[in-house]
Amino acid sequence: MPDQTLPLAHLYARIADDRRFDEFHRVLAPHCRISGPGYVMDGLPAILQGMEVLRQYDRTFHLVGNHTGEWQGEDLFIGETYCLASHVYVREGQEWKLDMAIRYQDRIERLPEGLRFAARELKLAYVQDLPLSMAR
Numbered sequence: 506m507p508d509q510t511l512p513l514a515h516l517y518a519r520i521a522d523d524r525r526f527d528e529f530h531r532v533l534a535p536h537c538r539i540s541g542p543g544y545v546m547d548g549l550p551a552i553l554q555g556m557e558v559l560r561q562y563d564r565t566f567h568l569v570g571n572h573t574g575e576w577q578g579e580d581l582f583i584g585e586t587y588c589l590a591s592h593v594y595v596r597e598g599q600e601w602k603l604d605m606a607i608r609y610q611d612r613i614e615r616l617p618e619g620l621r622f623a624a625r626e627l628k629l630a631y632v633q634d635l636p637l638s639m640a641r
Contacts, residue, residue: 518567541627606630
């Protein structure tokens with residue numbers, strides 16, 4: 506069976522960066538759970554509401570890296586996705602960039618409408634917040 510999970514992680518990142526939250530149904534199951542340090546979002550409506558926090562940043566850039574895992578039967582994929590998530594914002598008139606090195610613990614299910622994340626647990630490898638010195 507060809508691995509079709511990699512485009513799913515890339516599409517998730519693109520939807521987040523483009524702030525097209527109404528398109529998350531393309532990658533998230535209705536019952537999806539997204540969790541991380543200090544938060545849990547259960548179900549698509551809660552996730553859509555939670556993603557609004559990204560609007561506080563001028564722009565974001567999620568770079569998807571390693572993607573590993575294996576199928577547990579034909580309808581369940583358990584894996585891990587690396588992501589470097591950069592968040593640009595203005596502090597005291599200067600641009601700053603908050604970088605988060607993430608290792609998502611993923612659960613992907615095959616549903617009638619296609620592959621969808623059923624769960625993503627965000628585990629931080631590190632966080633770095635520094636002034637952004639390069640001009641746009």
